[in-house]
Amino acid sequence: MTSLEGQHHRPFNRQDGKTLGLAALGGALEFYDFVVFVFFTRILGELFFPPGTEPWLAQLQVYGIFAAGYLARPLGGIVMAHFGDRGGRKRMFTLSVLLMAVPTLLIGLLPTYAQIGLLAPLLLLLLRIVQGVAVGGEVPGAWVFVAEHVPPRHVGFACASLTAGLTAGILIGSLLAAWINTALTPAQVAGGGWRLPFLLGGAFGLFAVFLRRWLQETPVFVEMRARRQLAEGLPVRQALAGHAGAVLRSMLASWLLTAAIVVGVLLTPNLVQSSFGLPPALAFQGGSVATAALIFGCLAAGWAVDRFGAPATLLVGSLALAAAIYALYLPLAGGDASGFIARYALVGFCIGVVGAVPALMIAAFPPAVRFSGVSFSYNVAYALFGALTPPLVAYLSTHLGKTAPAHYVAFACGVGVLVALLSMRRG
Template sequence: MSAIADTDLTESRPLDRRDAKTLVLSALGGALEFYDFVIFAYFAKTLGHLFFPPGTSDWVAQLQAFSIFAVGYLARPLGGLVMAHFGDRVGRKRMFTLSVFLMAIPTLIIGVLPTYASIGVLAPVLLTLLRIVQGIAIGGEVPGAWVFVAEHVPRHRVGLACASLSAGLTVGILIGSLLAAALNARLSEAEMLDHGWRIAFLLGGVFGFFAVYLRRWLSETPVFARMRERKELATELPAWVVLRDHLPSVVLSMVVTWVLTAAIVVVILMTPTLMQTAFHVAPARAFAGGSLAALALCIGCVLGGLLVDWQGKARAMLVGSLGLAVSTYALYLDLVAGGSNLFPLYALAGLFAGVAGIVPAVLVAAFPPAIRFSGISLSYNIAYAIGGAATPVLVGYLAKSAGGLGPAHYVGLVALVGVGSAIYMMRQRETP
């Protein structure tokens, strides 16, 4: 596993105002963009009924909508590789701004898209195409954002920097969850089907264009500027260099990304909907629990980053993975028993889903600066395409099996993989 080059980041200086400005603006822009990507999940049940033939059962409608949600993950590698190529060649900032612009446009269009009742089968086709564009955008956004903030701060604060960005992304999930909860509380089911769901997507389009504006105030990373000045930029195709010279780092990065996928997609994004369909929890209560978990996730990401800077990536990954498995089982066992402790247990699961704040530090350290964007993008997006595309459909099916514990079994299995990755890093004699 490649380490961050000694000359890559300033080691001794503390965080300053410029660092704080970069972290805040990056996190806020990321929150607005990630809201656009995940809001689909919170309205999966509604979209399933509106964009597919009428008369479909709740469970089948949900499964169909989750399938379109998953398509966005399949599109991530394409956007990630193209944006990463130019990010390693022409600059991090340009791609950082382009990705959020590409997210805002399809989100806005979804908000005005005709449904199946108006245009028939063309409705799910158009929804799928727009979801693909969203996937392309997010494929460049997340790896580019981690690289961007990591290359702006001192090396001993990379964990906190990446985690703060991840927390910003999860704020986007929190905004989506709060809005979904508010709309479901204020509007009737008929009103949600009529126009309520459109409000969420139209707001997302506005959020996206505001994020584009915010990123005008950011500057190129010092690491990239220094490489460009010294003519140290990659001369070969960056993705080829990654596969040829850094395959062990690619494998490790894909494995830890799988853990992140389980934490975010299953625990945070899917569980509020699964509560309603598999455990018959009232929508308002399910989304309120989801909002609490999303808030806990934001806190967990920051705590995970601090743990990385304090104890190292391997130990942090070990703690996060074990906590994710235990807390998810506790949540689903409680749901099977009636959900009397839903709020505290969902908050605990959300806190340990903060392993998502530990993963980016592993990815950033795995690749040298000249091909870092491409290395992270290739590993992260391919792993997310596989795990993210299969997970919604698989977990949606598992929710009907194993006495309702199917989703917890899946998260537990993936968390064990995370434990294995932590042990591997320890054996590589990682320096805390």
């Protein structure tokens, strides 16, 4: 029996639990570092651009800096995946969290425009790009890392646990931002309170780097290296040339993931205020509850993947999410806001269908090009659809009315159903 065959038949053990725990913790801290930026865009716009700049223009500029992080993701993902397929998963897994922690810490220490002039926004942009490079390698790298550590029959739960950890990072960032803006006056926040979440994130990120030193290289990569089966040349080129169908399915599945997260988690709290007149406190309370429910939805999806397969889980989850998003938006369009938080929590839980997506992508690529295949598909699709979704939803709203966000998510769920059926046929 080879070591990989032994890996296939062994039970889930304590070391697997430790690996998943450390990976999820690091992922949560890294995603916290990446998203906390968006919760302080208003104050960053005021502090890092010339006094007298129109508020809308300063906000647009700082959102542009935020978007730069997303645009840098494909570059970071492809480069880090290349070295992950050639030199080892663990090195890139540790490097990604370091590349996130250091810029986050430095953002918390940055001088403002009043102190160093135009250099302030330029440095902020540079640090945001480095963050984008880091998260581009972290998410697919983490999925591959945990999937190759656990027995194959537990890959669904492993990937879903990691995704739940990333979601927890978003929740932590939103709760901390809410606490700072509640506990401090606007003057105190502008005077330095805004630095606290970045300093904390950087410090905790460096701690995550230390924790990841205790992780071991994946058994799959160790076996490939021993057998001299590592990819030669450019792994991403091999993935595109030899596994075009897998790349296409993975990109379409990432579209569903992007639509669910961007519309369901990030945009809905603002949309229900502007379109349906819900109070801000109620809207953001619902968003926090939905994000917490998403964590449990991911874990449920992981459990289902290990028992029924990723395609079947994606199929059922896509249909459930389509029904849930309409159950949230249609009553609001009819003037009924009762039960908003409960319905939004149901949407959050059903967004847990994204917990099936990484397992589907992991299975689509052979180990030699797995990191590069998953990273290219996920990051390119996420950058493309992540950038297009907000303006596209705004455009659709002018033609389809206030329920346009639900129609968009439902369409993406149809794409998820298509991917599930194609994967079933392939399997």
